[in-house]
Amino acid sequence: MNRRTLIKLLAAVAASPVVSRLLAWTVGERLKNWAGNLEYSTGRVYSASSLEQARDYVKRQDRLKVLGSRHCFNDIADSKDSFLSLKAMDQVMALDPAARTVTVAAGITYGQLCPYLDRKGFALHNLASLPHISVAGACSTATHGSGEKNGNLATAVSSLELVTATGEVLNLSRDRDGKIFPGVVVGLGALGAITKLTLDLQPTYTMRQYVYQDLPLGHLKDHFDEIQASGYSVSLFTDWQKQRVNEVWIKSRVEPGRAFKATAEFFGAKAATRNVHPILELSAANCTEQMGVAGPWYERLPHFRMGFMPSAGKELQSEYFVPRANAVDAILAIEKLRDQVSPHLLISEIRTIAADNLWMSPCYEQACVTIHFTWKQEWDAVSRLLPIIERELAPFRPRPHWGKLFTIPRVDLERVYRKMPDFIELSKRYDPQGKFRNEFLKKNIFGS
Numbered sequence: 001m002n003r004r005t006l007i008k009l010l011a012a013v014a015a016s017p018v019v020s021r022l023l024a025w026t027v028g029e030r031l032k033n034w035a036g037n038l039e040y041s042t043g044r045v046y047s048a049s050s051l052e053q054a055r056d057y058v059k060r061q062d063r064l065k066v067l068g069s070r071h072c073f074n075d076i077a078d079s080k081d082s083f084l085s086l087k088a089m090d091q092v093m094a095l096d097p098a099a100r101t102v103t104v105a106a107g108i109t110y111g112q113l114c115p116y117l118d119r120k121g122f123a124l125h126n127l128a129s130l131p132h133i134s135v136a137g138a139c140s141t142a143t144h145g146s147g148e149k150n151g152n153l154a155t156a157v158s159s160l161e162l163v164t165a166t167g168e169v170l171n172l173s174r175d176r177d178g179k180i181f182p183g184v185v186v187g188l189g190a191l192g193a194i195t196k197l198t199l200d201l202q203p204t205y206t207m208r209q210y211v212y213q214d215l216p217l218g219h220l221k222d223h224f225d226e227i228q229a230s231g232y233s234v235s236l237f238t239d240w241q242k243q244r245v246n247e248v249w250i251k252s253r254v255e256p257g258r259a260f261k262a263t264a265e266f267f268g269a270k271a272a273t274r275n276v277h278p279i280l281e282l283s284a285a286n287c288t289e290q291m292g293v294a295g296p297w298y299e300r301l302p303h304f305r306m307g308f309m310p311s312a313g314k315e316l317q318s319e320y321f322v323p324r325a326n327a328v329d330a331i332l333a334i335e336k337l338r339d340q341v342s343p344h345l346l347i348s349e350i351r352t353i354a355a356d357n358l359w360m361s362p363c364y365e366q367a368c369v370t371i372h373f374t375w376k377q378e379w380d381a382v383s384r385l386l387p388i389i390e391r392e393l394a395p396f397r398p399r400p401h402w403g404k405l406f407t408i409p410r411v412d413l414e415r416v417y418r419k420m421p422d423f424i425e426l427s428k429r430y431d432p433q434g435k436f437r438n439e440f441l442k443k444n445i446f447g448s
């Protein structure tokens with residue numbers, strides 16, 4: 001056998017579902033999430049490359065979780081039993097220019113999808129800070145970008161294919177299944193395996209990104225609405241020190257009537273003179289182009305570039321959603337904690353998101369501002385800080401990001417998620433035996 005044949009044979013063997021599972025065991029490396037702060041409770045991963053394989057695997061398991069691109073910081077995706085990976089199912093299945101929709105297999109990442117859409121003349125309405133995440137995993141946890149008129153990424157889902165616990169395949173759509181569809185899209189991995197999604201599109205667009213540095217907190221307090229309305233998507237980065245926002249990132253669509261008029265000063269902040277990272281000390285090489293250089297939407301909406309490491313890497317993240325109307329009060333409440341927060345913080349980010357109708361979305365029927373924390377990987381200290389932050393935000397009834405670290409107890413989650421009982425009922429309909437239920441879901445949703 002020559003070398004090329006041997007390589008081909010090994011590649012084919014590695015791609016086979018059964019062997020991928022064995023390899024995960026034999027290599028002996030423990031399976032971890034992206035940040036490395038969580039070691040999953042099993043390394044047993046089955047990789048499906050077709051709907052049939054996924055169905056068959058789901059049918060044969062007593063308990064499992066679907067694993068996306070492993071970017072959650074908490075144990076929402078964890079399993080003690082086995083994982084189904086749909087990473088190999090990463091194709092664009094159909095583009096419908098007339099309906100302005102794209103249908104994708106669930107393992108695709110935004111980084112794979114977006115350049116394709118752009119080449120075909122289309123775009124998504126928004127993106128998260130990084131394109132590396134899977135579409136299905138991101139939508140399942142209500143992942144969001146910024147922009148007060150922009151809903152989270154799951155709001156673009158118009159239909160999906162779901163393999164339920166029995167292996168039944170359901171095709172559900174916003175139009176046909178209006179009553180339950182809003183309960184399915186942000187499904188937290190509790191309803192089954194999503195194998196296909198259809199997303200709303202719009203014509204492609206160009207954007208420019210501008211960064212301003214050192215915005216005085218007083219100006220933020222007095223002009224929060226104007227600052228947030230200045231671009232299509234606006235992010236504020238702060239370390240909560242020196243009564244200022246370190247960086248304001250304004251992402252502006254290059255369209256008549258929408259373009260941001262760049263000036264040297266912005267509410268007391270100064271225009272950056274070079275590309276910067278949200279954590280100023282880190283290299284901006286990993287970040288999307290700034291300085292007002294026009295470029296495609298998918299290379300401006302995220303902060304971080306595909307092919308490069310996003311954010312800081314060795315980190316933890318937490319994020320809280322509060323009603324948009326309480327934005328300034330909530331920010332000032334956290335600012336009071338600056339001396340406790342700062343020693344463990346890499347950077348905080350403040351964003352806005354439009355209201356939606358998705359039952360388990362933190363923006364369910366409520367426009368939100370989010371206060372995000374990128375922490376040093378110091379879980380002991382962070383786990384002591386989170387209840388303090390949550391207590392400070394309690395008057396605003398905070399909703400935590402489902403994929404990040406929080407300590408809000410279930411009884412409080414139940415109070416702020418009005419549709420939780422309906423979601424539990426829906427989960428029981430699709431998964432009566434709790435095949436897709438893990439410790440996270442038991443603790444935070446099901447209560448046992």
Ligand SMILES: Cc1cc2nc3c(=O)[nH]c(=O)nc-3n(C[C@H](O)[C@H](O)[C@H](O)COP(=O)(O)OP(=O)(O)OC[C@H]3O[C@@H](n4cnc5c(N)ncnc54)[C@H](O)[C@@H]3O)c2cc1C
Pocket residue numbers: 034035065066067068069070071072073076077086106107128129130133134135136137138139140141142143144145188189190192193194195310311401403404
């Ligand atoms: C550096 C970094 C930056 C981030 N930036 C942002 C940001 O800007 N905005 C934001 O909101 N979040 C952000 N996040 C959080 C991230 O978007 C979410 O954690 C998201 O869920 C990641 O998707 P994933 O595919 O990695 O999910 P995983 O962690 O793999 O899984 C998440 C959940 O989705 C379920 N799931 C995955 N695939 C399927 C499927 N096919 N069918 C059914 N269930 C499925 C899993 O079972 C699990 O419950 C960031 C995370 C990192 C690491």
